[in-house]
Amino acid sequence: MRQSITIKIVLSSLSIISLSACESPFRADVARFQMMPAPAGQTFTIEAIDPQDKGGLEFGHYANIVAHELYAQGYQPAPSEGTATLIVKLDYGIDNGQQKVTSTSYGYGGWGGTDVYSYTVYSPFFKMEIDRVSDGQRVFEGRARAHVTTDNMTQLVPDLIRAMFVNFPGHSGENIEIKLTDDKKKQK
Numbered sequence: 001m002r003q004s005i006t007i008k009i010v011l012s013s014l015s016i017i018s019l020s021a022c023e024s025p026f027r028a029d030v031a032r033f034q035m036m037p038a039p040a041g042q043t044f045t046i047e048a049i050d051p052q053d054k055g056g057l058e059f060g061h062y063a064n065i066v067a068h069e070l071y072a073q074g075y076q077p078a079p080s081e082g083t084a085t086l087i088v089k090l091d092y093g094i095d096n097g098q099q100k101v102t103s104t105s106y107g108y109g110g111w112g113g114t115d116v117y118s119y120t121v122y123s124p125f126f127k128m129e130i131d132r133v134s135d136g137q138r139v140f141e142g143r144a145r146a147h148v149t150t151d152n153m154t155q156l157v158p159d160l161i162r163a164m165f166v167n168f169p170g171h172s173g174e175n176i177e178i179k180l181t182d183d184k185k186k187q188k
Contacts, residue, residue, distance in 0.1 A: 026180040028163035032142040036130070036169040039074025045084040049091035049127065059090070062157050066090060066128065069165040086139070087131045092157045094124040122151045126160035140169055144178070 046063040053059040066088060067077055078084035097120040105114045123145060130140035144160040163178040170176075 026146065026148075026159045026163070028144045028146045028160055028178050028180075029175065030142065030144045030163050030166070030170070030178050031175040032140070032164075032170040032172065034140045034142070034169040034172045035137075036140050037132075041076065042085045043076045043078035043083060044070055044086040044088050044130075045078050045081050046088045046090060049089045049129070053091075058153075061154075062092060062161065063090060065158055065161050069161065069168070073165070073168055085133055087133060089129040089131070091127040092125065092153070092160070094122050094151055094153060094156070097122045097151065119149055120151075121147050121149060123147055124151075124153065124156040124160060126157055126164060128164060142170075 044067075046066060048054045048056075048059050070088065071077065075086065099118060100121050101116060101118045103114050103116045106112055125143060125145045127143045128140065129138060129142075131138050142164050144164045146156065146160060146163075148156065150156070159180060162180060166178045166180075
């Protein structure tokens with residue numbers, strides 16, 4: 001009897017560990033369409049697609065991450081809004097989650113049973129559009145989406161942004177899976 005309880009505890013622990021392992025490394029599906037000019041002194045400003053995000057502290061945090069990534073690519077922040085050659089528009093969010101149920105059967109020496117676990121899978125997204133100011137032409141559209149078991153937006157949105165910038169701007173029309181490892185969220 002004691003041995004079957006120990007086996008049940010071990011199997012239950014393994015099930016929980018396997019659920020948490022689903023999020024390491026972070027995986028995002030990234031779709032990009034682009035006609036981005038190669039960096040040659042272009043400047044950018046960042047604005048919210050959703051007017052409710054304009055001026056928000058959370059939006060500002062994510063905009064700073066995007067600005068850092070664009071700067072690393074060779075694009076420059078505009079000294080003022082009127083001097084930008086590119087306008088970068090951002091949106092992000094998460095759904096309400098979908099309940100999932102899984103079960104694990106176990107047995108040993110005539111003893112056994114099934115443990116049933118439920119968990120919620122969330123689908124956060126990050127969307128980025130870049131327009132050329134001179135003619136209003138859209139030069140980049142991208143979206144990153146993930147399926148995870150947490151709704152922690154302050155962790156998820158930066159990861160989705162980093163996924164968007166892996167091999168930026170990418171090939172137009174591609175839809176790829178990006179994997180970021182846990183060690184400082186570098187591409188795997």
